[in-house]
Amino acid sequence: xxxxxxxxxxxxxxxxxxTGLQTGLSVSLILLLLLSLWIGWVPIxxxxxxxxxxxxxxxxxxxxxxxxxxxxxxxxxxRSLATVLVGMGLSAAGAxxxxxxxxxxxxxxxxxxxxxxxxGAALGLLMAGSSWLTIQxxxxxxxxxxxxxxxxxxxxVAVRPMLVLVLAGLVVMSVFNxxxxxxxxxxxxxxxxxxIVFWIMGSMSRVQWGDLKLAAPVIGGSLVLIHVMRxxxxxxxxxxxQASSLGLNPRRDRLIFIFLSSITVSVSVAVCGQVLWxxxxxxxxxxxxxxxxxxxxxxxxxxxxGIFLLLADTAARCLTMxxxxxxxxxxxxxxxxxxxxxxxxxxxxxx
Numbered sequence: 001x002x003x004x005x006x007x008x009x010x011x012x013x014x015x016x017x018x019t020g021l022q023t024g025l026s027v028s029l030i031l032l033l034l035l036s037l038w039i040g041w042v043p044i045x046x047x048x049x050x051x052x053x054x055x056x057x058x059x060x061x062x063x064x065x066x067x068x069x070x071x072x073x074x075x076x077x078x079r080s081l082a083t084v085l086v087g088m089g090l091s092a093a094g095a096x097x098x099x100x101x102x103x104x105x106x107x108x109x110x111x112x113x114x115x116x117x118x119x120g121a122a123l124g125l126l127m128a129g130s131s132w133l134t135i136q137x138x139x140x141x142x143x144x145x146x147x148x149x150x151x152x153x154x155x156x157v158a159v160r161p162m163l164v165l166v167l168a169g170l171v172v173m174s175v176f177n178x179x180x181x182x183x184x185x186x187x188x189x190x191x192x193x194x195x196i197v198f199w200i201m202g203s204m205s206r207v208q209w210g211d212l213k214l215a216a217p218v219i220g221g222s223l224v225l226i227h228v229m230r231x232x233x234x235x236x237x238x239x240x241x242q243a244s245s246l247g248l249n250p251r252r253d254r255l256i257f258i259f260l261s262s263i264t265v266s267v268s269v270a271v272c273g274q275v276l277w278x279x280x281x282x283x284x285x286x287x288x289x290x291x292x293x294x295x296x297x298x299x300x301x302x303x304x305x306g307i308f309l310l311l312a313d314t315a316a317r318c319l320t321m322x323x324x325x326x327x328x329x330x331x332x333x334x335x336x337x338x339x340x341x342x343x344x345x346x347x348x349x350x351x
């Protein structure tokens with residue numbers, strides 16, 4: 001099957017130098033990750049790393065160093081790692097949806113997956129005694145219901161299916177947003193309502209090692225599988241008829257990609273709430289840089305998503321006296337970026 005697939009993607013433009021770009025993005029991501037550990041309301045200088053490590057080990061119990069060790073070990077490291085993971089996952093999910101449905105407007109937000117997962121997480125918060133796993137399961141289940149409903153509506157209408165899919169996603173998103181509003185209306189205004197608002201606005205401030213340990217295998221595993229199968233996205237983007245003629249099973253492979261992308265978005269929502277624009281803008285930036293070939297575009301989109309969300313989270317916790325919701329930062333930066341891409345690609349790249 002592999003030789004036939006490689007033959008099929010020769011018609012998809014490839015960009016020279018994408019390996020160098022991926023290397024540069026990887027180095028930038030590592031440097032930004034290290035920088036994010038030092039920046040914050042409790043400043044930590046690089047030369048304090050040694051004393052902090054000794055404080056962890058237990059040989060140095062100075063009050064100042066010990067408090068900084070707690071900030072670094074219990075707050076900033078899990079937060080920064082989770083931010084990178086969620087950014088990578090959302091960007092990969094957006095790239096998969098856009099390639100799978102051959103539509104540049106498709107994203108986890110517009111298909112209603114984010115709204116569905118947020119509703120599931122909010123429902124879990126209102127259920128007495130709900131564990132993190134219950135909230136995650138409800139977020140995943142409702143996310144799948146959202147994308148399944150959008151696909152079902154588009155299939156029933158069956159007129160210009162790609163356009164109808166976007167409109168169906170807007171319908172589903174509106175329904176789940178109305179359901180979230182109903183949950184907010186019915187919730188306790190002192191305890192439950194603030195928690196639901198947290199999920200809607202998105203924030204990395206409550207991420208702990210336990211969240212990261214549960215989310216990393218799911219999101220990381222999905223990213224690995226999507227990366228391994230990324231050549232199939234090239235074939236599926238050519239249409240079901242060509243995909244079948246080249247030996248793929250379009251129906252099965254689409255379901256696998258939808259499952260992996262939906263569980264990635266749902267777990268991301270369960271970790272930090274709803275984070276908008278990452279899944280829509282980052283794949284477009286990657287496509288602008290290296291072209292539509294998913295074997296090159298997907299790694300660039302994943303790395304760009306991690307960098308973008310890490311920068312947004314660092315800005316969210318440093319720009320003002322009180323920490324901003326991360327969706328506010330991603331919306332203020334993602335929307336102008338998308339408008340610029342609309343202008344830059346006005347002559348090509350959107351068909």
